[in-house]
Amino acid sequence: MTMSNTGGRRKPPTIHDVAREAGVSRGTVSRVLNGGHYVSPTAQEAVNAAIRKTGYVVNRHARSLITGRSDSIGFLLTEPQEKLFEDPNFNVLLRCCTQALASHDIPLLLMLAGTEDERRRITRYITAGHVDGVLVVSSHSADPVAEELRQAGVPLVQCGKPMGRGSKVSYVAADDRDGARDMVRHLLSLGRRRIGVVTGPLDSPGGVDRLAGYKEVLTEAGVEIDERLIVSGDYSRASGEAGAERLLAQAPDMDAVFVASDLMAQGALTALRRAGRRVPEDVALGGFDDSTAATESTPALTTIRQPYDRISNEMVRVLLAQIGGEDPAAVILPTELVRRESA
Amino acid sequence: MTMSNTGGRRKPPTIHDVAREAGVSRGTVSRVLNGGHYVSPTAQEAVNAAIRKTGYVVNRHARSLITGRSDSIGFLLTEPQEKLFEDPNFNVLLRCCTQALASHDIPLLLMLAGTEDERRRITRYITAGHVDGVLVVSSHSADPVAEELRQAGVPLVQCGKPMGRGSKVSYVAADDRDGARDMVRHLLSLGRRRIGVVTGPLDSPGGVDRLAGYKEVLTEAGVEIDERLIVSGDYSRASGEAGAERLLAQAPDMDAVFVASDLMAQGALTALRRAGRRVPEDVALGGFDDSTAATESTPALTTIRQPYDRISNEMVRVLLAQIGGEDPAAVILPTELVRRESA
DNA sequence: TTCTCTACTGTGAACGCTCACAGAAGCATG
DNA sequence: CATGCTTCTGTGAGCGTTCACAGTAGAGAA
CATH class of the missing domain: 3.40.50.2300 (Response regulator)
Structure with missing residues (x-):
């Protein structure tokens, strides 16, 4: 349909190419890319056509370099390795969160912190700003990693109520x-x-x-x-x-x-x-x-x-809001009795 | 231990700060960061000390902007959503690959391509160069997504033998x-x-x-x-x-x-x-x-x-080699009979 | 007319890093 | 002493984007 990159790897089009194609400036293209405020319908149209024609996709690195955001978020699982995937709840949560993020076009980075070494490496990675925020999942909610990240000012939201009642950390949990x-x-x-x-x-x-x-x-x-x-x-x-x-x-x-x-x-x-x-x-x-x-x-x-799909959506929503500057929030979602054969 | 980012979020140190601290130039710091060839032991030492002191961590976005690499790789699962995590093999593979990559300090991006929409979005994302390569996992090896990516010149390695015998795609499989x-x-x-x-x-x-x-x-x-x-x-x-x-x-x-x-x-x-x-x-x-x-x-x-740990390690090794310019490779690993109770 | 306000557009200047290149210093060789 | 080679170091340019700012045009008000 569009000029897809068939064959070898050629240099991808830049915002400059799009601007030239559309007969406007870089700034205008950038504005179209970022919500389209203060852009005339004519320009809007021309830019979109040029984007389609050139097959332009934004270079996230260049954008991130200047905005300081990475536009990616981490999914942190802090469990000993053996238990890591025994519990099917983790899988469902991971799947739902990935999808919830995908709908915002945000990639999910999987981070497994089983050992002490991994925890250090991951903490360092996160505090270095390589992700904008973190979804934290763990069955024992008294998690030192989460606390450390919170103190470093990293936006995060936990799945499940956290232990310390005083700590102001976002969470989403079932009732x-x-x-x-x-x-x-x-x-x-x-x-x-x-x-x-x-x-x-x-x-x-x-x-x-x-x-x-x-x-x-x-x-x-x-x-x-x-x-x-x-x-x-x-x-x-x-x-x-x-x-x-x-x-x-x-x-x-x-x-x-x-x-x-x-x-x-x-x-x-x-x-x-x-x-x-x-x-x-x-x-x-x-x-x-x-x-x-x-x-x-x-x-x-x-x-x-437990409404894992809703929990995931809420976790993502709360995290994004927090990245956007809002205060930490707590969300409790209703559960539902499901009758089957065992009772 | 080092000056960690306690409290609010301040501006992180740049390579420039490290250079000044160490009394050398940006170039020298960069060389230390990338393998340390052609750097005197004295400078090497000074730079490392400065890095520790400032708590410097490389800005991956700035690096990626110029190198063209993203230093991240995708883990692509192409299965209908229901089956996605039913099979415990996927979980093990995901875990092992994440760890194998972590040892190279490479983050893993989880990509779930269950629906047609998701597949389009993900293909677009990958061909845009947002990841350097892709680990592909799917139980039915005749995968159109993999083929499309391969044709677009994206380095990838499949888990399991691919269908078409002619196609030159890397894979790792048990025997x-x-x-x-x-x-x-x-x-x-x-x-x-x-x-x-x-x-x-x-x-x-x-x-x-x-x-x-x-x-x-x-x-x-x-x-x-x-x-x-x-x-x-x-x-x-x-x-x-x-x-x-x-x-x-x-x-x-x-x-x-x-x-x-x-x-x-x-x-x-x-x-x-x-x-x-x-x-x-x-x-x-x-x-x-x-x-x-x-x-x-x-x-x-x-x-x-099936030696999933070795499979994962090999997948990562082959993929990294391919990203480094080597030709696609096929690896077959030996299996082992495990006697328990059922036979 | 002249001024102000709004809607829109273009233009440098960054962002933090790597890379190519030029140059310096040390040492051996002609 | 000049020349070449090796090892090391600093510098400028540029990666592709956003952002702040300046500037233009047109509409409406004084």
């Missing part, structure tokens, strides 16, 4: 407490009363809030909180399996269990099956996340849906 | 044929003779080669090839389940099955279990990839290990 409440209410509505819970890590707000929701609903319903029905995990499949095992040992009469992530719920399913408990007949099982793990299991998991 | 041979030989050594196979997509060399290995070994062993023991899938879990079902219907006496990917093998496991076949007692099951799916299943999968 953990409310989601947990919905799930436990659902289990109660099924007639279950001996409801166990495998929590997330309790050094993270997400883990704490989901446990809080659990306790609240039980208390409101007049069901006594039994500490033997509460164990904690770290969102890994293995910890879900171990957690369910411990619960079965401590409270053999358990008739339902709320597991704070689908991946852990998968593990719990294994443990329950091994113990000869039928799901959902003997023990109703509720997960959290609605990740791919939920539909892959048999039985498919009843779970709380 | 599919040999891996399949190892697995089938192993199944034979277990005393199995009615060995089924669920192949990968037969419009891709990987799928074809694994099937070829299967047939070769059986023929060499004097076992007759039975077409009822051969069905094909598309590497998805669902297709593995359907494939195993079909095999059981067509050849109920099947005593082993070689499934061309671990994800499909997971599906096959479900089908076998549903049909009441014990694995490995009644039917021995062999997978391919040694992805996370292999250890997550019960029983854990005996499989053929």
Whole structure:
């Protein structure tokens, strides 16, 4: 359609070529490129035609050199390497964020900070201004990298509530407490009363809030909180399996269990099956996340849906706003109960 | 340690500041930055000290503007969005490539080309020279995007053998044929003779080669090839389940099955279990990839290990060489049989 | 007319770096 | 002493863009 660069690599057209072609000045072309304010319709038209004809694409390096912006943003994952991709939530988040950024024509730089060395390298890279901002994802929200970046004045937004309540850092999170409440209410509505819970890590707000929701609903319903029905995990499949095992040992009469992530719920399913408990007949099982793990299991998991697409969009929106000079913001998004087979 | 950018964002030091600090010229600093040839030890030392003292980090945009290189490379995934992350192999590959690049201090730009729109946008972005080269990953190797980029003269390396035998495109792949041979030989050594196979997509060399290995070994062993023991899938879990079902219907006496990917093998496991076949007692099951799916299943999968870490390193090495002007290259890496529980 | 205001356009001057080139210094060779 | 060679260093130009500024033209008001 346009003059694409077939064959060898020739010198690409510059803004100057476009200007000459359109019979205007560089400045006018630049203005068209950047929103088109204060440009006559005639010039606008001529420039666009010239751009199409020459196949011009802006040289981002030249632009960045002068604007000081890189027009790219980083996606930072701070997890030990083994766990890095076990959790399907990371994948979904990565995919959604990439797409959300793509719609703004902003490339995403993937940054994996598993080891101490990598963290140093990446911190240096980011503080050097090679990206305009950072999307931070990590399951344990007390992240020193994020804090360091924040102090260096780098715009960033975290996925999930951060630990320190005082720190003014942007974040986007699902409503953990409310989601947990919905799930436990659902289990109660099924007639279950001996409801166990495998929590997330309790050094993270997400883990704490989901446990809080659990306790609240039980208390409101007049069901006594039994500490033997509460164990904690770290969102890994293995910890879900171990957690369910411990619960079965401590409270053999358990008739339902709320597991704070689908991946852990998968593990719990294994443990329950091994113990000869039928799901959902003997023990109703509720997960959290609605990740791919939920539909892959048999039985498919009843779970709380985290709106990852909306979370990603909001993260990008908040980050872009912050890069544009706005203040840090917190966004909490509603969850939704998804009924499948396990409860 | 050094003067890090604490607090607000001040103007970062330039090469000029370093030169002044070190008492040398810009040129000398630049030479130190780029390998340090033709620089006296004294100057070398002074410059390094000045860099440490000022906290200088090169401005990549200014450098790129003049060199024409972006010093970044793209990771292109051309798959429909749903499948994008279902396959754990993609995750591993992405992780390994990111790390391989990180060791060269090269950032990775993630590019997801699921829809036609995205493909156009990304092709445009790449041909505009915003990345120096591209790592291409896709399960169906007949990829129009890759071909288009290749014709535009963009350095790229594919993961897996490409379809057209004539096209001079770099690639790195595991030895599919040999891996399949190892697995089938192993199944034979277990005393199995009615060995089924669920192949990968037969419009891709990987799928074809694994099937070829299967047939070769059986023929060499004097076992007759039975077409009822051969069905094909598309590497998805669902297709593995359907494939195993079909095999059981067509050849109920099947005593082993070689499934061309671990994800499909997971599906096959479900089908076998549903049909009441014990694995490995009644039917021995062999997978391919040694992805996370292999250890997550019960029983854990005996499989053929694809050396993803080496594949990634080679992809990066070949790509960098090609960017440096060398000719396209093909690398085939050996696989390894990993015995677990399923066979 | 003259002035002001708005809408638009063109022109240097950067941005921070690398590269080519010229030149200096040191040393051996003719 | 001149010449060449090698090793090292500094300087000016320029990469392609944006930005600030100056300037023009036309419309409307005084």
